[in-house]
Amino acid sequence: MFKLDWKRLGITAGLSLTLIAAGCGSSEEEGSGDEGSEGNEGNTEEEASYGEQLDYTITGIEAGAGVVASAESAVETYDNLEGWEVATSSSGAMATELTEAVENEEPVIVTGWTPHWKFAKFDLKYLEDPEGSFGEAEEIKTMVRQGLEDDQPEAYQILDQFNWTPADMEEVMLEVDGGADPQEAAQNWIDANEEKVAEWTDGTEEVDGNEIELVYVNWDSEIASTNVIAEVMKAQGFDVTITALDNGPMWESVASGDADGMVAAWLPATHGDQYESNQDSIEDLGANLEGAKIGLVVPKYMDVDSIEDLQPDN
Template identity: 75%
Template sequence: MFNWKRFGMVAGISLTLVAAGCGSSEDEGTESNGDSNGDEAASEMNYGEEMGYEITGIEAGAGVVSSAEDAVEEYENLSGWEVSTSSSGAMAAALGEAIENEEPIVVTGWTPHWKFAKYDLKYLEDPKEVFGGEEQIKTMVRQGLEDDKPNAYKILDQFNWEAADMEEVMLEISDGASPEEAAQNWISNNQDKVDAWTEGTEEVDGTEVELVLVNWDSEIASTNVVAEVMKEQGFEVTITPLDNGPMWESVAAGEADGMVAAWLPGTHGDQYEQNKDKLEDLGANLEGAKIGLVVPEYMDVDSIEDLEAAE
């Protein structure tokens, strides 16, 4: 059987932020009216030109990237824009650098994500609804898992938490903790939730379980929390990072036991349609997820339609 692990996540490529300095100067010796000049500066500001008409994306093939590419086609004012792809880590690094320098940037974003706890950000309104509505993060397992490993199946089936829980783990990891350490800390502080996930299960002695994920901050957090809970129940857990397609295909092919990283209906919609008959959907483990274009709060734009076409 083909081994999908060979398709493990490629390290995010470095992302160069194209930026040109933007400033306004007042004519020397002329007393200015602060309000009128401020309005004029805002009206003349072209963020797109400063950013090289580039949306900073994550991995090629991710649903939020595909939606951003659709947005470039759907919105006339995004004519001449491009979506650059790299990795979620590279996107976050570019965002942090832009914010540190108070420069404009548009990124493909999603919630839950630690960046909303760390930075003052906002989603751009999407009048054409290219990015869709609310999403769920679902748990998918291979067919036959319930018969082969009923206790692992039950934990995965009962795993459920909220965006604030995930963001707490993500933020601790972004601040320097290892994923295992952050997961263990969250478990220690939320034993009541963990008890609900393990209710009705029995401890095992070294039963092997493999969980796969796409290497997004959100899924690193959730997968490590589930893995640490399963380890406490006696499982030997392997976590394998993969690209979007191979993640789904490995579960569908029975090479991996499951994942808690399925964003639906939009982000992983294509992968779900291709593989849904060969895996088992255990339902949502998190409600109220969202994707879209995200900018720092200091940018004077509120909608995708506020951005200007390339000249």
């Protein structure tokens, strides 16, 4: 569902200055040489230094995404996040930032969501959110334009019956992250899950080149789901076009009838504003995936478990 080279340089420089000034590393082995109260202060200083090392910046995705809005809300809600900011760019740049940090065992805080391949590839955790800024579990829903059932009943029924699990989605996402073309990864998953796919097309007949346009936001999760359902519909005879758009235009294109549908609606939080603005001009076909989640994500090697553990910019 980012171009941050300047930020990477800033984080690297901040790390170097912090380590030089402190005269020690952040590992437990380096801290174990201290004695008495100095040994206890090591962990406190480590936690406090995360903000300094990160320039009090949370790496976000696209401006306007619900997880970014929730992160910005958290910055306002939590007193200990005073002086922090959410830097927006893209989901790809966020993934690059996270990957580089993990490979170098550096601290990083990103706006994250599941399903996502990063949880299968890296050892990550959500920070606890006592104030509930990120809400509870989410659903990914299918939305179509008004009139699709009358104009394209076979397409409507396939989209209505589309349903899979986070584990299914992550299989496709991980293969794409490994270098596979999204269409190839989608077809590989379809070939390995014929019974599940048959449930989506059950009761429908093949068509002869009927045109369908599906839109999606350019997130790894939505690249996976949109390519999978597109390949299924192609096999049923549809001429399918998939178009990547930003969050707002994605919703507006379906609401206006310029696009036929999407399987990329994260609710109630992530796309809550867009749903509220467009719900009267769009048809909600319900959840195609349950158990999604958003929040602040960090590598497990970071000694922080809750948003409340972070230190303000004093």
